[in-house]
Amino acid sequence: MRTHYCGLVDESLIDQTVTLCGWVNTTRVQSHVVFIDLRDHEGVVQLVVDSDTAELFKAAAALGYEDCVRITGAVRLRQAANDKIRSGKVELLASAIEVLNKAEPLPFHAHENPGEDVRLKYRYLDLRTPDMQRKMRTRIKLVQALRRYLDERGFQDIETPILTKATPEGARDFLVPARMHEGEFYALPQSPQLFKQILMMAGFDRYYQIARCFRDEALRADRQLEFTQLDMEFAWVSERDVQDLTEEMIRSVFREVMGVELAAQFPRMTYEEAMRRFGSDKPDLRIPLEFTDIAELVKTCEFKVFTDWANHEDGRVVALRAPGAASLSRKQIDDIAAHAAKHGAKGLAWMKVDDLAKGLEGVTSPIAKFLDDATLTAILAATGAASGDLVLFGAASYKSASDFMGAVRIKLGRDLGLVADGWTPLWVTDFPMFEWDEEEGRYVALHHPFTAPAVDDVADLRANARTAVSRGYDMVLNGNEIGGGSIRIHNSAMQSAVFELLGIGAEEAEGKFGFLLDALKFGAPPHGGIAFGIDRIAALMAGTESIRDVIAFPKTTTAQCLMTGAPSPVPDKQLAEVHVSVRPKLAPTADGTAGQG
Known part of the structure; x- marks a missing residue:
């Protein structure tokens, strides 16, 4: 339908006839000429319609904001250049205008700030705006650069299941009823953690995946129910092996996407030092x-x-x-x-x-x-x-x-x-192995239950659990944790001991993680990895504090999609097919606790 993109029309096309498709950004009607700014995802170009052709002039004057059109015309130099846009030295003298779809009055204009609820309800209009186009294209370039870097270094892109088994990762699981197994449920993965460890045991030395992950937790500016991470795992590695390669990867993608040179070597700081000096395990060194x-x-x-x-x-x-x-x-x-x-x-x-x-x-x-x-x-x-x-x-x-x-x-x-201006990357290392949870009266894993302790002796770990240090590490950038990883436990006895210290008994461990404990017995190599938050890195690159600005269709802070109306009720017939019934809410009792409804 088109020969060129609006934003890419330049002096090389002077005296050529081109056809453009896009949305009407503005129209300015004067006595003998109509100026149209036409926009697509590459940018804006000015079109001119003069009054010599009455029908064309009338059609141009009738164009409205966000009308979807196709326009053909000859490229010529502008009398007054616009240095603010790439196509600012040229314009199109229109010879044909076709309205592909007339836009009704919009709920907001691109130059307005209608509030996030309105933006998310009409997300397709929000995504059309130049600012959102810029932010989303930054994310796209980031993912392309990451894939290119890893593909060139022998990493293997392997998909892991979305329907899997519930595992403790520190947040609630999203559960999916299994129609063919009454009373049983799949869980959506909080991360591909166990599968990528299994891949190391299966002989795939270098794995990566741009993985969708799901956590049923409270939403904030940097949290979503579903998010995307770059998941990586390496076999036969130490902490420094993982850190050195991924540090160079982050330097490379910032150079490619942003034209930014990060530090030649990221500083390292222990968790203890970070908390002592800054009160945070992700200190903003700016x-x-x-x-x-x-x-x-x-x-x-x-x-x-x-x-x-x-x-x-x-x-x-x-x-x-x-x-x-x-x-x-x-x-x-x-x-x-x-x-x-x-x-x-x-x-x-x-x-x-x-x-x-x-x-x-x-x-x-x-x-x-x-x-x-x-x-x-x-x-x-x-x-x-x-x-x-x-x-x-x-x-x-x-x-x-x-x-x-x-x-x-x-x-x-x-x-x-x-x-201060600029970028301050940092490795935070030597995290505590456990934290003591006063309410539950037990230890909880600071990273996750599969992180290796700094000691190799099980008896040593048991005796010094409260002060035990893990082989975990985080990459921090400008006060944001953008990546977290560790060397994993590759010994079945040590993994069982960690489960026990976390209050996971032998029977529960076998039921939830028996496949992992078995796999660790059959020559599991030392391995480790890391996961990077694509949404967080993209938000930093795009200069926004909310990851919702770099996710095409995010949820609100109340966990809703305003555009589609999700979540929504499901008919009883559909619920019956998956052996599920919805219980009424429990009515509060006199003492304020939940009673029987």
């Missing part, structure tokens, strides 16, 4: 703020919150210096405290350093009266505070204080304009 632990300085002060946690076995008292932030108002500081509260803080102490030389008299703080000169001097010296600085304090359990002060660090960095 922000130059770091923690100072002051527990030893406040163990005997008169501020009870500090002394309680400073003397607690698992406590932490941390200070965060914000240079030049003493000018913040009380309301601004209260906003920071409210942000900390959202991340678990029960309070946030603060101190403005008005004049460092005056000691206690030179500070403004609700807690100053609880500190003597020596303690105050020690704190200010330890943090490196100067006149005009603001110092914020957090005291709680080590993990809680790290979490909420880490969130405060990010907010301060953004609010104060301290986030």
